[in-house]
Amino acid sequence: MTAAVSVHNATKTFGAFTALNDVSLDIKAGEFIVLLGPSGCGKTTLLSILGGFQSPTRGKVMIGGKDMTSVPPAKRPTTTMFQDYALFPHMKLRDNVGFGLRMRGVARAQRDEKALGFLDLVGLKSSADKKPHELSGGQRQRVALARALAVDPDVLLLDEPLGALDLKLRRQMQDELKAIQKRVGTTFVHVTHDQEEAMAIADRIVVMNQGRIEDFGPPADIYMRPRSVFSAGFMGEVNFIPGQVKSVDAASALVETAVGSIALPITSFTASVLVSSQRVVLCIRPEHFRRAGEADDPVVPLGEAKVTGSAFFGTHYRCHLKPAKAPDLSIVAHMPQSAAVADGQIVPLAVSLADIVALPQSRN
Amino acid sequence: MRDMMTRIASYAYAGLIYGFIFLPVAVLVLFSFQDGRLPVPPFNGFSLQWYEAVFADRKLMAALGNSFIVAIVSSLIACLLGFLAAYALARYKLPGSALQRGLLIAPMTVSYLIIALGLLTVLNTFGIRLSLWTVGIGHVVINLPLCFAIIYSSMGDHHINIERAARDLSASDIKVMVLVTAPMLMPSILAAFFLSVTFSWDEFIIAFLLSRFDVTLPVEIWSLLRSGLNPKTNAIGSLVFLVSVAVLAVLELTLFGRTKKS
Amino acid sequence: MSTITLEDTERRKAWGFVAPALLWTIAFFVLPFLFMAAMSLWSRESGQIVRAWNLDNYIAFFAKDSLFKGLMNSLEITLIVTVLSVLLAYPLAWIIAERVPKRFQRLALIMAVLPFWTSYVVRSYSWLLVLSKNGVINQTLMTLGVVAEPLEIASNRTATVIGFVHFFVMLLTLTIYANLIQLSPNYRRAAADLGANGLQTFWHVILPLTLPGIMTGAFLTFVLCIGDYVTPQILGGNNELVLPQIVMLQLGRRADFPMAAALSIILMLAVTAAYVLCARWLKIERA
Numbered sequence: 001m002t003a004a005v006s007v008h009n010a011t012k013t014f015g016a017f018t019a020l021n022d023v024s025l026d027i028k029a030g031e032f033i034v035l036l037g038p039s040g041c042g043k044t045t046l047l048s049i050l051g052g053f054q055s056p057t058r059g060k061v062m063i064g065g066k067d068m069t070s071v072p073p074a075k076r077p078t079t080t081m082f083q084d085y086a087l088f089p090h091m092k093l094r095d096n097v098g099f100g101l102r103m104r105g106v107a108r109a110q111r112d113e114k115a116l117g118f119l120d121l122v123g124l125k126s127s128a129d130k131k132p133h134e135l136s137g138g139q140r141q142r143v144a145l146a147r148a149l150a151v152d153p154d155v156l157l158l159d160e161p162l163g164a165l166d167l168k169l170r171r172q173m174q175d176e177l178k179a180i181q182k183r184v185g186t187t188f189v190h191v192t193h194d195q196e197e198a199m200a201i202a203d204r205i206v207v208m209n210q211g212r213i214e215d216f217g218p219p220a221d222i223y224m225r226p227r228s229v230f231s232a233g234f235m236g237e238v239n240f241i242p243g244q245v246k247s248v249d250a251a252s253a254l255v256e257t258a259v260g261s262i263a264l265p266i267t268s269f270t271a272s273v274l275v276s277s278q279r280v281v282l283c284i285r286p287e288h289f290r291r292a293g294e295a296d297d298p299v300v301p302l303g304e305a306k307v308t309g310s311a312f313f314g315t316h317y318r319c320h321l322k323p324a325k326a327p328d329l330s331i332v333a334h335m336p337q338s339a340a341v342a343d344g345q346i347v348p349l350a351v352s353l354a355d356i357v358a359l360p361q362s363r364n
Numbered sequence: 365m366r367d368m369m370t371r372i373a374s375y376a377y378a379g380l381i382y383g384f385i386f387l388p389v390a391v392l393v394l395f396s397f398q399d400g401r402l403p404v405p406p407f408n409g410f411s412l413q414w415y416e417a418v419f420a421d422r423k424l425m426a427a428l429g430n431s432f433i434v435a436i437v438s439s440l441i442a443c444l445l446g447f448l449a450a451y452a453l454a455r456y457k458l459p460g461s462a463l464q465r466g467l468l469i470a471p472m473t474v475s476y477l478i479i480a481l482g483l484l485t486v487l488n489t490f491g492i493r494l495s496l497w498t499v500g501i502g503h504v505v506i507n508l509p510l511c512f513a514i515i516y517s518s519m520g521d522h523h524i525n526i527e528r529a530a531r532d533l534s535a536s537d538i539k540v541m542v543l544v545t546a547p548m549l550m551p552s553i554l555a556a557f558f559l560s561v562t563f564s565w566d567e568f569i570i571a572f573l574l575s576r577f578d579v580t581l582p583v584e585i586w587s588l589l590r591s592g593l594n595p596k597t598n599a600i601g602s603l604v605f606l607v608s609v610a611v612l613a614v615l616e617l618t619l620f621g622r623t624k625k626s
Numbered sequence: 627m628s629t630i631t632l633e634d635t636e637r638r639k640a641w642g643f644v645a646p647a648l649l650w651t652i653a654f655f656v657l658p659f660l661f662m663a664a665m666s667l668w669s670r671e672s673g674q675i676v677r678a679w680n681l682d683n684y685i686a687f688f689a690k691d692s693l694f695k696g697l698m699n700s701l702e703i704t705l706i707v708t709v710l711s712v713l714l715a716y717p718l719a720w721i722i723a724e725r726v727p728k729r730f731q732r733l734a735l736i737m738a739v740l741p742f743w744t745s746y747v748v749r750s751y752s753w754l755l756v757l758s759k760n761g762v763i764n765q766t767l768m769t770l771g772v773v774a775e776p777l778e779i780a781s782n783r784t785a786t787v788i789g790f791v792h793f794f795v796m797l798l799t800l801t802i803y804a805n806l807i808q809l810s811p812n813y814r815r816a817a818a819d820l821g822a823n824g825l826q827t828f829w830h831v832i833l834p835l836t837l838p839g840i841m842t843g844a845f846l847t848f849v850l851c852i853g854d855y856v857t858p859q860i861l862g863g864n865n866e867l868v869l870p871q872i873v874m875l876q877l878g879r880r881a882d883f884p885m886a887a888a889l890s891i892i893l894m895l896a897v898t899a900a901y902v903l904c905a906r907w908l909k910i911e912r913a
Binding site: 371374377378382384388389391402404405406455468476478479484485501512537566569573581582586601612616 | 639640644647659662741746747762765849893
Binding site for chain 2: 051052053072073074075078079080082083084086087088089090099100103104144147148151
């Protein structure tokens with residue numbers, strides 16, 4: 001089963017601290033949503049409000065079209081998978097997984113059968129009679145998933161479930177989570193602070209900061225077309241080049257920067273309505289820089305730049321550059337493996353027009 | 365060489381103290397088998413007559429049963445109330461929780477005599493008859509702080525999410541407690557229970573002041589003492605001691621030995 | 627806004643869970659105690675309890691030598707017992723923790739507290755068997771020809787102290803042992819590494835670290851000892867009554883509840899004073 005979730009103007013305060021600030025969000029049934037942000041951004045609070053462990057100070061939570069704002073966890077069509085797995089230490093795996101069914105009055109034989117089915121789904125059928133302390137971290141994580149899914153929830157809430165696993169296991173579990181979500185079709189809302197994990201599993205990512213939603217969209221959009229400076233910075237390395245809008249017309253705007261004036265299409269401005277003389281920052285990802293003359297699509301030349309340092313990263317060289325026009329600016333750019341860059345080398349720098357995103361200078 | 369000396373001194377000291385600790389118990393048990401009317405040297409020979417006298421003593425046997433009932437029932441109540449209070453105070457944010465904790469622990473710092481006297485004055489004033497029930501009430505008062513403290517201190521924060529998970533899977537509060545919290549805390553609940561059974565079983569002054577016709581074992585033994593040194597007192601004392609030790613050994617070997625491993 | 631949030635319902639439930647214990651404690655401990663405190667301000671005249679508020683009982687306590695002496699006896703005996711018990715128990719706990727091989731420690735400890743499992747009343751009675759005029763000690767000494775006449779060692783303060791020390795040595799061995807084994811062996815190694823000898827290590831490192839445990843045990847000893855009626859009643863004879871005995875006398879022979887209440891309040895004040903003195907070492911906290 002699956003259900004849509006929507007949050008209307010949810011605010012949560014703890015004394016003077018605002019954990020969640022007027023958050024609204026619409027999640028479609030069957031989506032894999034990731035709440036992404038640094039610790040303290042409000043993502044866990046939002047998840048708790050969805051799960052019913054906390055109620056919002058103001059605002060509403062709808063699940064499957066019904067108001068769930070003050071419904072306790074037990075009566076919600078949600079289940080939560082906890083960061084520390086929270087397996088019942090004194091119960092065998094089959095009893096852990098069957099617990100929710102037991103609470104719903106399902107007879108022993110039936111719930112055993114169903115529990116075994118879900119243990120099978122996560123590849124632990126043969127360990128059904130073990131107790132949690134006999135398992136490895138990754139295995140416990142799977143049992144927690146099976147237990148949460150066994151009651152057929154409409155929405156599964158995952159609170160940093162992969163946080164305790166080492167990197168390799170983490171990547172493997174991400175793939176499994178994604179595959180299992182596809183199979184069961186339940187709406188997943190997953191909290192993490194790892195942007196790579198978010199991109200690997202999400203249908204859509206909600207980027208949060210200081211209790212607000214900064215950005216919401218599919219991973220590629222968030223990465224390539226971020227709608228806030230925070231979001232651009234959190235999703236990966238990015239160069240910010242400050243500038244000022246000189247003139248605006250229906251299709252484009254002229255932005256003056258330290259590396260020259262650039263005519264950007266209106267579509268580059270992802271966040272807000274444009275006004276003349278507005279201060280903006282141009283966001284350019286390191287891998288979007290080209291050496292002038294290499295690219296096929298229309299490029300903006302940014303003048304020559306001097307390599308001040310470089311390191312080989314396997315897939316690319318990561319270089320620090322100083323543009324000739326703006327020696328105060330330090331730019332990070334990725335150069336291809338074959339580039340053979342050296343310190344002190346002068347390279348002609350350019351970037352595809354379509355890869356530039358312009359955002360209003362952030363408040364902070 | 366010096367090490368050798370301190371080693372010998374250590375064992376000699378330990379031997380002396382163990383001797384001191386065991387001397388009265390050894391004398392008690394030995395002279396419970398005295399073939400004669402006085403439980404003091406010389407030892408006249410081995411006899412079970414005083415044990416027969418104990419088992420033939422209706423009042424003693426009744427007191428034994430009373431003690432057992434009072435200990436079990438008052439400990440069950442103390443454990444139950446202590447567990448519920450510990451659960452509420454460890455898991456929910458309640459106003460004045462520090463004060464509540466202090467209040468629940470408070471009887472532990474007051475002499476049993478004062479607790480008994482307080483209850484006695486109230487019971488007298490309201491004309492409530494003294495009985496095993498009033499003794500039991502007093503024993504819950506002294507054991508509740510103990511049960512609460514033991515169980516509360518074992519309710520770690522790492523159990524919170526486990527209980528949340530159970531609630532999330534639709535378990536009611538009662539079911540969370542019965543199926544999840546209590547089993548997780550079983551070692552400390554059992555410890556609290558057995559400790560309070562022991563305390564209630566052995567308690568004298570409250571039982572003495574708050575009972576009238578039906579009395580517990582320590583009170584019955586107290587009235588035996590009026591007859592001075594008497595091998596029958598030795599016999600009932602030894603009996604209680606040996607049975608307690610046997611129960612202790614069984615618990616140690618089964619329950620606590622097992623929980624320690626896992 | 628008066629909407630009922632999840633937290634509200636949760637809190638209401640929590641009150642339901644804590645209420646039985648709180649009510650029990652209030653009904654059967656706090657209120658009786660307050661009632662008794664009030665009664666200590668009443669008096670008993672010609673067999674009737676008179677609800678006239680005054681401090682007569684407290685004044686009488688300080689005026690009448692027989693009553694005041696009871697408190698002094700209690701304090702003296704309790705202090706002697708506490709100090710003796712700590713001094714005797716600490717070495718034993720140390721020997722069990724340090725000298726006894728690890729796998730026998732639990733057994734050694736269980737043995738050290740085994741007589742706990744005799745009934746409290748019987749334990750004092752057993753000392754009577756040992757100490758009385760025709761008891762084990764006197765008969766042994768006389769048989770050996772050490773003394774001609776039996777020694778007077780029962781029915782006096784010495785006997786009471788022996789009975790108490792016997793009980794509290796067991797208790798303190800347990801608490802001090804628990805304290806000693808919690809110490810990391812690295813403290814000792816570090817002290818030795820820095821050039822301290824065994825005695826210096828003990829004095830400067832081990833003893834200060836176990837002081838909180840000792841004080842907790844000592845406080846417990848104080849509280850239990852000063853409030854006990856059984857041991858002095860069986861072993862102490864009738865010459866030097868302690869406060870609990872005097873309280874029981876008021877109850878029994880004279881049925882003077884107000885006086886008994888006043889004496890109990892004084893007993894409690896003594897315990898409170900002891901608590902204040904030891905408070906800085908006593909910490910009862912959630913682990």
